[in-house]
Amino acid sequence: xxxxxxxRERLPIEAVSADLNVxxxxxxxxxIRSFVRRESRMxxxxxxxxxxxxxxxxxxxxxxxxxxxxxxxxxxxxxxEIGFGDGESLAAxxxxxxxxxxxxxxxxxxxxxxxxxxxxxxxxxxxxxLCADAMESVPRLLPDECLDRIQIFFPDPWPKLRHHKRRLxxxxxxxxxxxxxxxxxxxxxxxxxxxYAHSILGSLNAAPEWLNTAAGNGFALRPSRRLPTKxxxxxxxxxxxxxxxxxxxxxx
Numbered sequence: 001x002x003x004x005x006x007x008r009e010r011l012p013i014e015a016v017s018a019d020l021n022v023x024x025x026x027x028x029x030x031x032i033r034s035f036v037r038r039e040s041r042m043x044x045x046x047x048x049x050x051x052x053x054x055x056x057x058x059x060x061x062x063x064x065x066x067x068x069x070x071x072x073x074x075x076x077x078x079x080x081e082i083g084f085g086d087g088e089s090l091a092a093x094x095x096x097x098x099x100x101x102x103x104x105x106x107x108x109x110x111x112x113x114x115x116x117x118x119x120x121x122x123x124x125x126x127x128x129x130l131c132a133d134a135m136e137s138v139p140r141l142l143p144d145e146c147l148d149r150i151q152i153f154f155p156d157p158w159p160k161l162r163h164h165k166r167r168l169x170x171x172x173x174x175x176x177x178x179x180x181x182x183x184x185x186x187x188x189x190x191x192x193x194x195x196y197a198h199s200i201l202g203s204l205n206a207a208p209e210w211l212n213t214a215a216g217n218g219f220a221l222r223p224s225r226r227l228p229t230k231x232x233x234x235x236x237x238x239x240x241x242x243x244x245x246x247x248x249x250x251x252x
Contacts, residue, residue: 046113053116059103059130065143071128072101077148080105080180082134082168083155087115089227094119094127096225100148105130105137135173142180149186150177154231157193169200171207178209183251188223190244192235197243210247220246 042050050058059071069075077100084090084104094102104127106112112131119127130137158166169189177187187210191197197219204210205217214220222244232242 042110042113045117046110049113049116049120050109053120057116057119057124057127057129058112059128061130061132061137061141063140066141068101068103068143068146072126076101076126078103078146079149079151080138080142080147082138082150082152083107084111084115085154085229085231086111087118089153089229091115091118091122091124091127092227093225094124095122098126100126102127103130104128105132105134107131107133135168138180139176144179145182147181147185149188150181151188151226153188153190153226153229155189155191155196157191157196159193159195164199167196167199169196169203171203174203174207175209178207178249181249183249185249187247187249188226188245190222190226190232190242192232192240192242194241194243197245201243201245204245204247209250211250213246213248220244 059066068078072078079093079100079102081090081102081104084106087104087106090102090104094100102124104115106115106129109131112129115129118124119129130141132141152169155168156166158164181187187204189200189204191200201219205212212218222242223246228236236242
């Protein structure tokens with residue numbers, strides 16, 4: 001058995017089945033997806049990270065909802081990051097805040113492999129990873145009112161009008177996130193796509209479950225805890241403006 005086969009044996013079922021056809025894959029039977037797999041091949045180091053580190057930092061999700069206290073070994077604040085990219089920003093955040101539990105969801109395996117290496121290097125006992133589609137895994141795996149903060153930084157903007165239906169952050173998903181967040185829990189979002197930013201802001205301001213913490217129900221300042229990502233820095237070099245949004249879940 002080669003290293004690649006060994007890695008596949010250690011991947012969660014969702015990741016292995018998704019890898020059967022990784023180019024332009026949209027499973028219509030499962031509904032519209034907010035992502036399309038066009039990932040580069042994993043490096044040897046990333047493959048080895050899956051083989052050697054997944055059991056330490058990865059979560060092999062079953063049908064039952066997750067028990068965060070059991071996963072992290074104690075009760076503590078829980079932060080969910082959806083789509084962490086290469087994971088460097090998430091790893092730095094977890095390293096700077098060891099008393100908080102961090103759960104990252106990502107579908108692209110090279111980025112997960114990179115984060116696994118970072119987690120091992122920084123000895124991040126407060127970080128766990130799901131290799132899954134957030135639109136499927138969040139409603140199925142996360143208990144209601146379990147999250148203290150949700151962060152979604154630079155989701156795929158799907159800029160073409162005919163692809164807007166694939167955007168992750170839309171009213172049904174916003175309502176779902178509210179259900180999974182504790183009262184007074186935070187929702188932090190950043191994007192450098194101007195059209196998407198205004199779409200998200202309008203949807204959140206219209207959502208009865210969420211309260212905008214920015215003046216005039218507008219965009220927020222970048223939180224000090226959020227480190228710039230490589231994607232963000234590349235966009236800024238091209239003149240892109242980053243829009244931040246900060247909301248809290250209303251207390252019923």
